[in-house]
Amino acid sequence: xxxxxxxxxxxxxxxxxxxxxxxxxxxxxxxxxxxxxxxxxxxxxxxxxxxxxxxxxxxxxxxxxxxxxxxxxxxxxxxxxxxxxxxxxxxxxxxxxxxxxxxxxxxxx
Amino acid sequence: xxxxxxxxxxxxxxxxxxxxxxxxxxxxxxxxxxxxxxxxxxxxxxxxxxxxxxxxxxxxxxxxxxxxxxxxxxxxxxxxxxxxxxxxxxxxxxxxxxxxxxxxxxxxx
DNA sequence: TTATCATATAACTATATGGTTATGCAAAAG
DNA sequence: CTTTTGCATAACCATATAGTTATATGATAA
Numbered sequence: 001x002x003x004x005x006x007x008x009x010x011x012x013x014x015x016x017x018x019x020x021x022x023x024x025x026x027x028x029x030x031x032x033x034x035x036x037x038x039x040x041x042x043x044x045x046x047x048x049x050x051x052x053x054x055x056x057x058x059x060x061x062x063x064x065x066x067x068x069x070x071x072x073x074x075x076x077x078x079x080x081x082x083x084x085x086x087x088x089x090x091x092x093x094x095x096x097x098x099x100x101x102x103x104x105x106x107x108x109x
Numbered sequence: 110x111x112x113x114x115x116x117x118x119x120x121x122x123x124x125x126x127x128x129x130x131x132x133x134x135x136x137x138x139x140x141x142x143x144x145x146x147x148x149x150x151x152x153x154x155x156x157x158x159x160x161x162x163x164x165x166x167x168x169x170x171x172x173x174x175x176x177x178x179x180x181x182x183x184x185x186x187x188x189x190x191x192x193x194x195x196x197x198x199x200x201x202x203x204x205x206x207x208x209x210x211x212x213x214x215x216x217x218x
Numbered sequence: 219t220t221a222t223c224a225t226a227t228a229a230c231t232a233t234a235t236g237g238t239t240a241t242g243c244a245a246a247a248g
Numbered sequence: 249c250t251t252t253t254g255c256a257t258a259a260c261c262a263t264a265t266a267g268t269t270a271t272a273t274g275a276t277a278a
Binding site for chain 2: 003004006007008010011013014015016019020022023024026027028031033034037038064065067069077080081084085087088089090091093094096097100102103104106
């Protein structure tokens, strides 16, 4: 995965409120008005957090009558886990450093 | 793992520069002055990123003469991966909602 | 000792982030 | 049709974040 994309997905998760939202959605789909009393923040704040999670691909929404329910896209969470285990190869950057003589060589280590 | 702690660790990773630093350290220990030409940011900026990674437990430092080399703490990365797979149980929060009659029940779904 | 190099920290700045209130719209209820 | 409920968006504000330059410190070189 592109490292900029991975960083953006991590940023979407890197907030206690959004992490707890994901944990709740692990149990059960939830609608916006159910999150409000749990986190004790305003409804627009909840909507913005869910929008952030949606943009990053962690949740999808579906309207049920007057409610909008959010559900977890578990495969996206797995992608992030995999992405962390398989970080992109940076050896080219290190090779460039070596060609420019910018690698530090410590004697007697 | 505590969800606040996990969020904080994710925040430390959720930056393209720091993610690339971790990827580089996956190959080889690096000192501060090696990162500077790779990321084209100032030396203090590099130091601050490394300090953030260190506080979160992702790297450790060791002085080698005049240089300070940073190395990866791979077990911390694994902890984060595990933490994402085993998010804390939020069923208690859902039970509270149910007791308060705040769970939405959609008919005919 | 003095000068230089590598690094860390302090002070500052611009932008990102997470919250708020106000408001508009869609769906359900009266 | 009118009112109410649930949600999203806009505008705004305070704090966090990521960069900068200036400077202090520790280790090496002269």
